Amino acid sequence: MDSWLRELITRLEADPDLIRTLDAYYLHDMSxxxxxxxxGVHTRTLDYCLRRVHELIGLRPTSTRGVRILTAAVAWTFADRLREA
Structure with a gap:
């Protein structure tokens, strides 16, 4: 599990805005x-980012499975950043 989640995070970090976008999306109850x-972006830009997540890792950020896995990935990423600081 550990290596699988790390692989997803590595793919997401290819575009630095994706983790931040997912965090904001879930913090705002997927609105x-x-x-x-x-x-500070247009909704179409947000839609593009969400589609990009799906293209990179094969999970839809709006699906139940996607929400569960991606919120774990976002939390893990921020925890790693705190450990590094």
Whole structure:
């Protein structure tokens, strides 16, 4: 499990904005307008980022499975960053 999740995170980190976008998306209860406002982007830009996540790792950020796995990936990423600091 550990290596599998790390592999997903590595793929997501290819585009540094994806982790931040996913974090904001879940923090705003998956509301596209609220997330776009918080990130200062257009909703179409947010949609592009969410599609990019699906293309990179094969999980849809809006599916139940995607939410569960991707929130774990986001939390793990932020925990790693705290450990490194």
């Amino acid at each position: 596209r307008p609220a997330t776009a406002r918080a990130l």
